[in-house]
Amino acid sequence: MTVHGELEVVPGATESxxxxxxxxxxxxxxxxxxxxxxxxxxxxxxxxxxxxxxxGLAARRKNSPEGNAQHKPLELTDASYAIPKKAGWPRWFLxxxxxxxxxxxxxxxxxxxxxxxxxxxxxxxxxxxLAVASPSEIPKFRKDADGYAQPAPSASTDATLATxxxxxxxxxxxxxxxxxxxxxxxxxxxxGWRDARKNTRRAGxxxxxxxxxxxxxxxxxxxxxxxxxxxxxxxxSKHFERQTAAQGLxxxxxxxxxxxxxxxxxxxxxxxxxxxxxxxxPKKAAGDATGTDGKVRVLNRLPGLVAAxxx
Numbered sequence: 001m002t003v004h005g006e007l008e009v010v011p012g013a014t015e016s017x018x019x020x021x022x023x024x025x026x027x028x029x030x031x032x033x034x035x036x037x038x039x040x041x042x043x044x045x046x047x048x049x050x051x052x053x054x055x056g057l058a059a060r061r062k063n064s065p066e067g068n069a070q071h072k073p074l075e076l077t078d079a080s081y082a083i084p085k086k087a088g089w090p091r092w093f094l095x096x097x098x099x100x101x102x103x104x105x106x107x108x109x110x111x112x113x114x115x116x117x118x119x120x121x122x123x124x125x126x127x128x129x130l131a132v133a134s135p136s137e138i139p140k141f142r143k144d145a146d147g148y149a150q151p152a153p154s155a156s157t158d159a160t161l162a163t164x165x166x167x168x169x170x171x172x173x174x175x176x177x178x179x180x181x182x183x184x185x186x187x188x189x190x191x192g193w194r195d196a197r198k199n200t201r202r203a204g205x206x207x208x209x210x211x212x213x214x215x216x217x218x219x220x221x222x223x224x225x226x227x228x229x230x231x232x233x234x235x236x237s238k239h240f241e242r243q244t245a246a247q248g249l250x251x252x253x254x255x256x257x258x259x260x261x262x263x264x265x266x267x268x269x270x271x272x273x274x275x276x277x278x279x280x281x282p283k284k285a286a287g288d289a290t291g292t293d294g295k296v297r298v299l300n301r302l303p304g305l306v307a308a309x310x311x
Contacts, residue, residue, distance in 0.1 A: 011083050011148055012091035013116070013125075018081040021116050021125035022095050026076050029053075034071040036061035046117060047128030047218040048236040048276035052304030059259035059305070075100040076112060082141050082149040082224055092117045092128075092222055094149070096138065111135055113278065115222050115234055128218060129234040131278035131300040139226040139280060152223030152231035152281070161231055161281050162294050165223040166215075168235040168279065173211035176239075185295040189277070204249045210240040214274065229283040234276060239303070242270045257308045265310030275303040 013021070025044045032041035038057035045053045060068070078098040086092070092115055099112045115129040141149045152165045163171055163183045175184055176194060184190040200207045214236040215221060223233035243251045244267060251269035253261065278300040285294055 007087055009085050009087045011085050012093045013081075013083055013118075015081060015083075017125075018083065018093050018095060018116065019079065022076060022079055022097070022114070024125065025114070025116070025127050026074060030071075030073045032057055033068055033074070035067045036064055037067075043124055044126055045128075046126040047220075048214070048274050048302075049127050049130045050218070051274040051306050052276075052302065055260060055306040056304055059256050062259040063255050072100075076114075084149045084151045084224060085144070086151065089121075090117050090119045094222075094224065109135060111138060113138070117218070117222075129222065129236075129276050129278075130302060131234065131276065132302075133278060133299045137280075137299050139228065139230065139232055141232070142225045142227050142229075150225040152225050152233055160229065160283060162284050163281060163296055165221055165231055165233045165235070165281060168221055168233060168277075168281075168296075169213040169215035169219075169237050172235070172277065173213050173237055176209075176211045183296050185297045187298060189298040189301045204246040205251070206244045208242040208244070210242075212238040212240075214238045223281075226280075231281045233279050233281055235279070237275050237277065239273045239275060240270060241273070242268060244268045253308075253310075256305060260305060261308045261310055263310040268311045270309045270311075271305060272307040272309075273303045274306050275301055277301050 028041035028044040032038060036057055038054045038061070042054060076097040076099055080096045081093055082096065083093040095114045095116060097112045097114065099110070102108055102110050110132050111134070113131045113133060114127045116125045117128045118125050144150060153160060154166050158164055171181060171183060175181060175190070179194065186192070197209050219236040221233055221235035223231045225231050245251050250267065251265055253265050253269065257269070257271065277298055280297045280299060282294050
């Protein structure tokens with residue numbers, strides 16, 4: 001009888017493999033950022049980060065073909081790895097790193113969290129999600145007897161968490177549209193964003209917003225169970241903003257938008273963004289020290305313009 005290794009539950013990577021993947025990503029990222037050339041790191045990014053990174057580099061290359069005159073090499077140090085076990089492919093792990101990109105001149109300490117995904121034994125490790133969070137926001141992960149992280153429940157029928165990680169993209173985009181289901185804690189990336197969009201005002205212009213779930217293939221959510229029984233989850237979404245001008249007016253087109261624009265902007269400009277979110281999902285019916293009554297907390301949101309259409 002043949003035993004298929006791809007059916008065995010094994011660690012997604014070794015510590016040395018994870019460290020090498022982080023090093024390879026950082027080298028490629030810096031080369032691409034310095035030259036504004038998406039081809040230099042396209043084999044090290046995927047998913048929502050890949051969409052944002054590649055579109056951003058393409059736009060900046062069009063506007064600055066000579067490269068990035070302000071390039072400062074990214075440094076990712078003090079890395080620790082949360083590596084779950086998994087059967088088959090893709091496999092993945094989380095890198096928790098310190099960066100040289102802290103805010104407020106280094107006064108506000110932050111951690112860069114990167115998820116590395118590998119689709120097969122001969123495929124390179126690629127970063128699908130990037131999130132920035134303060135050390136106090138990052139929970140401790142539950143480990144098994146061998147020290148490996150435990151994946152968050154993937155089934156939509158799981159009853160242990162306040163909301164199903166597999167459905168977060170749909171849950172979030174439904175919430176942004178209708179305010180329901182009301183499972184998210186108030187904040188700038190939830191209730192605050194909804195209010196800001198409802199109150200957008202500019203004389204002679206109207207605004208429309210459409211939010212779409214993005215949760216399959218390389219955009220699939222990734223999550224780990226935390227020591228308190230909750231989960232830390234990364235997920236993606238897509239967002240459209242349409243600006244329509246009254247007769248005699250025209251939407252403003254910035255250089256970054258122009259670089260990704262198709263069509264001619266006469267009276268309408270539609271911007272398409274991909275966004276990745278990092279959230280903490282508590283146990284069902286569990287409150288926490290923040291007083292959010294067991295609701296999902298959005299810790300970080302990374303959006304990026306990927307296309308624009310004029311008409």
